[in-house]
Amino acid sequence: MSIADTPSFSLRDRHLRLDPHAEAFVQDPYAAYARLHEAARAVYWEDYGMWCLAGFEEVNRALRDRRLGRQLPAGGTLYDAPHLKDFAAVEANSMLELEPPAHTRLRTLVNRAFVSRQVERLRPRIAALCHRLIDGFEADGEADLLPAYATPVPITIIAEMLGVPVEMGPQLLEWSHRMVAMYMHGRTRAVEEAANEAARAFAAFIRDCAAERRARPGDDLLSLLVAARESGDRLTEDELVSSTILLLNAGHEATVHQLGNAVATLLAQGGDPRRFFSTPQATAATVEECLRFDPPLHMFTRHAYEAVEVAEGVRLKPGETVGLMLGAANCDPRAFEQPRAFLPARGDQKNVSFGAGIHFCIGAPLARLELQVALDVLFARLPALRLAEAPRYRDTYHFHGLERLLCRW
Template identity: 40%
Template sequence: MTDRTESPALPQPFTGSFFADPYPAYARLREAAPVHRIALPDGSPVWLVTREADVRAGITDPRLSVNKDRSGVGYKGFSLPPALDANLLNIDPEDHLRLRRLVSKGFTPRRVEDLRGCVQAAADRLADKLAAGLADGEDPVDIVAAFANPLPLVVIGDLLGVPEADRRPFSERVGTMLAPEHPGQIVEAVDHIHRFLVDLVAARRAAPGDDLLSALIAARDDGDRLSEDELVSLAFLILMAGSENAQHLISGGLLTLLNHPGQLAEVRADPGLLPAAVEELLRYAHPNQMAIRRFPTEPVEFGGVRIPVGDTVLLCLASAHRDPARYPDPDRFDIHRADKAHLALGQGIHYCLGAPLARMEIQIALETLLRRFPRLELAVPADRLRWRTSFRSHALRELPVTVRATPEQPEQPETPKTGEAAR
């Protein structure tokens, strides 16, 4: 049994060109050992778990706590005020289940399906705006700014009753918090987010509406089932997770399809393939590189590597999803892959409450773009795309494309390029 797996010969993640394509580095680490002692960009020591079986087991291991109070050394996550920190990502089972039951009413399958028309209408409005811009000669366009970012903000903003003018500033501050250009930006972004959410709760309390936030406030005020910090923290988590992940999955999903023209042609010809394509995208291109950090409450072992109490454990989802021990030819994007199980939306009590909504948003977003703009192409070489420099997420900063809008004409499937690479 060993305690450390540091090796100067192995790649050092989270540096240099790693951010544009992290998967080769993960592959070398995964092949070398199941667990590595590494440093994050700020120098914090963590244990990086790389293999699918260990990551899957770790997500539901009750000895791995998400409560920051269990942390001894290493990365703890963001330093947040109590009104943002008391959310489901930082709470262990008893309180977690209590809060989860309150929020889950907003994400039942029936409630999500009732939102389908609203999501489609929002996607159509954004596509109309794109088409109008094209008619005025705006080409290329950045799909991230023009479509992928606004769509989830409309959906989650409507669900929580967030004023339209406040949605984009909130999203931009979350992006800054997750991938700052310098450390001081984190403090500033967190402060803005905190004040905005406290003010939003106060406004909704004064003038309740038919939205999820008003329902949570009622649960807080009438039944005292939520503390005030828990209430604001839930609003923070729902807004952040409901916009951030879907935004990057839409842009990353579109890029993946554009890079695989044969499978793009299949999806264009048969939109019924989109649900399967989205599941493969969740495995292949999910932005979240890591599950939420965890802290052992007793010594734990992964592959014979002993991790002490209180150290920080990062379960690497991105590495697990490319593990050949679980997925044959894992670096190949394949919408017909037989094993569609993945960990992108969590597992156990930390399974994503908004998973049905996220799946629906991504399917509608991609179907709308492919139907309305049958000739989408990258406007720059793929190696010139700009990526977020963050160990937490692998996400595009922008996705410039050229598009041709022919919404009234039936589409013809593209002919795959001869000898198209599968990767």
């Protein structure tokens, strides 16, 4: 039974009642999205208390509309409670939460490390890492590929790029998970306190790393940010800390989910998975379809800076928030033929999984490369790979990823 056929789903006059924690929705949000595409491409999602957009055109347009942005109007904050002081300090200087000119200055500083030609140089290193990881579990004949493969690939690469100790990977993951829990629906006081503690510890760690880079600069991104800090007013100490935390968190969190989702998707197609990676072009197309078909981020928000119509008959007032349903947009039948068919060679290939506009994911070239290499190597090394159990998704909307990925070969 799909969520659209249960009491947890109700849609009347563009008002949606849909519990994002309902099991049927967690395991298959696309059934609900299909109902929205049929009945209302923009809905007031009562569980979130805001208008949400489900259509590809509407979401893509909103991502690019400069009348909408990430930074709260009039310098407001979502995290003004005393027990969120440290988390708020990190968020306040994150380029993800800022608009021009501050956003432009920060993004310009770090962008050079993530352009495609720079990232492409990492291909041999990523491949070597993937082979080493598979060497470690191949003889077992079975593994949960999330901790064994999908997690260490991106966390190792982003740590090496930034120049922080790779052996800190498990601790970085713990801090990251506690911080991103703040973006989930229905967070509790305990979640908030855990996120604040993680932000405080994470920031202290980055400040210590930055101090080491001042004394002993290296050929890494953190050294570049430290040099920018030392050159004057281009980067404050707080901006350096927030930018580094953002890059570490964003550099692995979504890619872990996408890699797990992609493996499950490809195995569900049946046959020899190596056929999806027969050429570099086929590999790239396969990754793009994985990004569209089952993306790792399903909800992103924007704040209105002035009165703006975000969909037919939906006009936001200044200060109001709109939810952009990226996962729904990627399976809009107005934008894609057979939207729930996995077709890497489709002629209408596009997605909003990395966003769009000035906040388009700065790490998109790196994420694409990691996915291309990690999937290609995995199926080349383990062509008999199969699911040992039906994959189950975690109750973490708006992040969309598996609880585990137990496979045999």
